[in-house]
Amino acid sequence: MTKPVIVLKFGGSVLRGEESVASAVSEIYRYVRQGSAVVAVVSAFHGETDRLLRHAATYGAAQRGRATPYLVALGETRSAALLALAAERVGLQTRLRPPHEIGLRAGGDRHDASPVDVDADRLRRDLDEADVVVVPGFVAVGEHGETVLLGRGGTDLSAVFLAARLGARVRLLKDVDGVYDRDPAHNRAGARPFARITWAEAERLAHPLVQDKAVRLAAAAELPIEVAALGAAYETVIGPDTAVRIAAPPTGEPLRVALLGCGVVGGGVLERLLDDPERFEPVSVLVRDVGRRAWHRAGGLFTDEVEALASADADVLVDTGCGLEPSSDLIEAYLARGAAVVSANKQAVNAGRIRFAAAIEAGGGRLLHSAAVGGGAPFLEAAARCRPDGVAVIEGVVNGTCNFVLERLAEGLTLEAAVHAATRAGFAEADPSADLEGRDAAAKLELLAHAAAPDAAFVFKGADVLDASVVTPSQGRLKQVARAQLGPDGWTGEVRLVALSDNDFLAGAEAEENRLRLTLADGREVHAAGKGAGRWPTVEAVMADLYDLRREARASVISRTAPRAKATAG
Template sequence: MPASALALVADKQKPQAAPDAEVVVLKFGSSVLRNAAEAPAVASEIYGHVRAGRKVVAVVSALSGHTDRLLADARALGLDHENELLPAYVVLGEEKAAALVAIACDRVGLDAVGLSVGELGIVVEGPAQHARPVSLKGERLQQALAEHEVVVVPGFGGVRSNGRVALLGRGGSDLTAVVLAAELGLDRVRLVKDVDGLYDRDPACETGTPLRYRRASWETARQLGGALVQHDAIDLGMQHGVEIEVAALGRAEGTVVGERGAPPGPVQPEAPLRVALAGCGVVGGGLLNRLLPDKRYEVVGVLVRNPAKKRDVAAPADLFTNDVEALLAKKPDLLLEAMSEGEAGHALIRRALEAGCDVVSANKQAVARDPAGLQALAAANGCRVAWSASVGGGAPMIETLRAARAAGPVAGFEAVLNGTVNFMLQRLGEGAAFADALSDARVAGFAEEDPSSDLEGHDAAAKVKLLSFEAFGRAPADLPRDELSAETPLGDRPVRQIGACHDRGGRLEASVRLDGDLKDALFQSLNGERNALKVYGQDGRVWTCKGRGAGRWATTESVLADVADVVRARRAAAELV
């Protein structure tokens, strides 16, 4: 990319860093990132885009109030408003927030990297507090996009030709996002705010009914946007043909600011989605932790074996029940099934679907029993069933296979599918005793108290069946499995548990094997609980994905991504009525 790319963006070249992946620029302001506890919600928004096959550049503002505190600290030492040392200190707020978001992304299994203001390379000129971007030295950004799924960058700051940091004015993170979208040849940038778009008046006002713009012209945005979108960002977007989308966390719709406008209309307020949870272990506890403080959801009940058991999530005691009938009698809109038992989970999913309740499951043993039957039952009752979290944890394996199949017939796939076993194999390869490796997996939150399903290959076999259903519309009749035990000979080479299925002239050949003769760099590179998938198209094309295959937060994130898909489908269906 040329150093003076701002003058050349009219060419609209696609980013060289990721020619096979769409790139999106998302900006998160302090209204949605008020404190460190809200970083997981930002990571969820990013995860949804990565799961859909996109690479993400996330522009982050400082946490709420942090910039003012930094300014106060500096002024207490005698630095005045125009001191050229002040901006380098102030942008530490954005850099800290960017680091927190990158950490939150890593926790859920995203391949993320954070850049500093200097590494990002926006070159600016003009006043230290309100500089103007003139170019981007984008080599570091391009390299990061080529090597990672997510690049998290600080907004608000740029670098002068003399190397000193300058600020882009209040609201300057909006401008940073528009600059990067223009430089990457994108037609749109998404600004994630605490409101779901641009309104004709303050949505919090008590007089009249505020109307939201589906599309707003540049001029309308200048007149009504106020502090919602920085005017410099609006001007640059108009200059370079980059539409600015304003939306809220978890909402597909918002306001698109661009050349064309449209009259505003009323917005029907949405009641919280009534959610029931089945299971409160590693995954269920993670879901409860995320859902309880989220005003978009109302948790109406949690199905557990022992309602009186102490748990690691603070929740009202009256939520817990061991009575399936009592749970379904609460008439939830959505059931999140995260039980450890396959048969009981399958029966509960069917009961919920028969009652017209949408279902998201993380229970591969339950879903793999009859995925086609569950889909048919959901369709017959006008509801939805999703199970992406049941395979691969935070790695979007179901989505990758669906994308491959949409592009043409699939010849086969190979995958590391069990995070617990992969974690243990690494420990065993490092010389740990079997009992110690298993204990470490339990402490890390990857292994259940009864790990037999993982160690005997049943967990991976169920996932192979589900992936086979996605790839071929059917599951293999025979699926031999290797077991991992203290007596399993592993040799002195890296070993991975590989689940695979290939179409051999119409016959499916599948297996779960402990492979000590790995030649594939993708599988060789996997450490700890990480999983990966490689899909082979009949035309020779190959699709891959990887991520954390076990653990509370990675799997929780995958469930929440399915929830977001279900919510969007519910909204779309409601609009057709």
């Protein structure tokens, strides 16, 4: 199935430095888990272009020199490479493509050129294989193979040009939440944001927020441009018509978050929450030993009392624990009082499905659990998207720990040594029995089956155990494969150790990677892949659920305070 493509432009106003890269990756992940392929077009970090131009100026009249574009391009090259590395870290299938690799060519003045061509087929091939293709903006290849620049704000132009050639949606991410009729920095109360604005009006009102050349190119291609802030639930659309919102969207209060667990994943989530105080406010963190965290910057939030977490004044409970208790009771209590729950705890979510549904019915809470399956790979979302087409078979390598161990066994390690290596790498719990016995994969398989067909019964037939008696095959690759098939009486599932041929999609899962294959009722296949274990992928999946809740809360406030847009001539 062909994925829709969105081009996201990250400018220097949102990439303030390396500390901003995680937020940019979260924005990419937002669209990947919705089922889109992403082209991320990246500016240099804030102030870097000016710094490089000043550096060039120390060599005389170098701001217009032939070598200046090569120096200035280093800013985009650096930020694009760091963004690609960060995307890979959370498990996104990533390609980094500088302009010369995709044939992005431009003509005209070397400091203010205009793009004329790109190898769109090369980009499409990358997008078929990857979640995100990262492209440095502002830079292209000139008529004679030299490096040229696309003028001030040229990353906007890069993004719009690529979107036009790919037939893709384009979203320019800025440090403001849209285009206003006047500068909101100088008159926030009087400034009115546009819901929509014509290309012609945007040339007059949106400069320098959006580059003029980019707007003119979009108008010629009849391509709408979305202008929005990172993580926003709304945007200004530059296109064929104009509408002004009644009032500027309110800022809103941060989501108050209670956190169960502060280990590898929970600790990562806590750091992300503390780094984003405009959106989130951690209010309580349940740990086993408060004294061990006296040094932490959130020291006053830690508690070892379950009741303290249960009674915390929080909008959301984040469960990064494992096992059934105290997770199950806390999840039920939060849902029953109308709060939201974000859980990475597959055992609790799976075992408590009926009681949690009753709590949601009674209290109106929300339960999100993307991180419970696949780590950073959005498998549950993929299964749910395929629901209208009918999923007939689910197959997957869904336990990163077991996959890592099997690879080490194939290299000649003993089982004990392979498990020890997985523990050192951060992929295995202190007790890995649930992974090796297939119980972890079975729980994930049931969650996937429920996402694909919620009303169908699920019967589990059994699992193979990975123990010292297992022998790796001389040909093919031994994998722990979870498989469920939908029949007249519902799902039948099992977890088996299977020798797969080298060209099987599932056989390609390496180390902690997870892979999923969904076979639809008409025989088509849908594939998904990503890192299924480790701190960074799981933290990203948890944060994605939290960002969704935050956007929903903002959208609710906006709909109450600005329920309609006022049309204007144009």
